[in-house]
Amino acid sequence: MKIKTFSSPDSRLLERDVNQWLEENSWLKIIKITQSSGQAHLISIWYEEPNVPMLG
Numbered sequence: 642m643k644i645k646t647f648s649s650p651d652s653r654l655l656e657r658d659v660n661q662w663l664e665e666n667s668w669l670k671i672i673k674i675t676q677s678s679g680q681a682h683l684i685s686i687w688y689e690e691p692n693v694p695m696l697g
Contacts (some may be wrong), residue, residue: 642672647684655682662686 645662649655663671666688673687 642687642689645686645688647686648681650681652682655684659684659686 647655647659647662649658663686669688669690671686671688675685677683
Protein backbone atom coordinates (compact mmCIF):
# COMPACT_ATOMS: atom_id res chain seq x y z
CA MET A 642 0.00 0.00 0.00
CA LYS A 643 1.18 3.52 -0.80
CA ILE A 644 0.23 6.94 0.58
CA LYS A 645 -0.16 10.22 -1.29
CA THR A 646 -0.46 13.38 0.81
CA PHE A 647 -1.63 16.85 -0.14
CA SER A 648 -1.26 19.98 1.99
CA SER A 649 -2.24 23.61 1.46
CA PRO A 650 -3.35 26.58 3.56
CA ASP A 651 -6.06 27.21 0.91
CA SER A 652 -8.75 24.52 0.88
CA ARG A 653 -9.81 25.44 -2.68
CA LEU A 654 -6.31 24.83 -4.04
CA LEU A 655 -6.10 21.61 -2.07
CA GLU A 656 -9.40 20.39 -3.51
CA ARG A 657 -8.23 21.23 -7.04
CA ASP A 658 -4.93 19.34 -6.58
CA VAL A 659 -6.60 16.27 -5.06
CA ASN A 660 -9.26 16.10 -7.79
CA GLN A 661 -6.64 16.46 -10.52
CA TRP A 662 -4.52 13.66 -9.04
CA LEU A 663 -7.56 11.38 -8.68
CA GLU A 664 -8.55 12.00 -12.31
CA GLU A 665 -5.02 11.29 -13.56
CA ASN A 666 -4.80 8.11 -11.45
CA SER A 667 -8.33 6.72 -11.78
CA TRP A 668 -6.89 3.22 -12.27
CA LEU A 669 -5.66 3.07 -8.65
CA LYS A 670 -7.63 1.29 -5.94
CA ILE A 671 -8.32 3.85 -3.19
CA ILE A 672 -8.28 2.22 0.25
CA LYS A 673 -8.76 5.14 2.64
CA ILE A 674 -8.87 8.95 2.62
CA THR A 675 -8.31 11.09 5.72
CA GLN A 676 -8.46 14.85 6.22
CA SER A 677 -7.23 17.16 8.95
CA SER A 678 -7.11 20.91 9.40
CA GLY A 679 -4.98 23.30 11.39
CA GLN A 680 -2.83 26.07 10.03
CA ALA A 681 -2.90 24.07 6.79
CA HIS A 682 -5.32 21.49 5.41
CA LEU A 683 -3.96 17.98 4.92
CA ILE A 684 -5.44 15.10 2.94
CA SER A 685 -3.87 11.63 2.90
CA ILE A 686 -4.90 8.98 0.40
CA TRP A 687 -3.94 5.33 0.94
CA TYR A 688 -4.00 3.38 -2.31
CA GLU A 689 -2.86 0.21 -4.07
CA GLU A 690 -1.67 -0.17 -7.63
CA PRO A 691 -3.13 -3.03 -9.66
CA ASN A 692 -0.87 -6.05 -10.08
CA VAL A 693 -0.35 -5.96 -13.86
CA PRO A 694 2.83 -6.65 -15.83
CA MET A 695 4.65 -3.65 -17.30
CA LEU A 696 4.50 -3.42 -21.07
CA GLY A 697 7.72 -2.43 -22.72
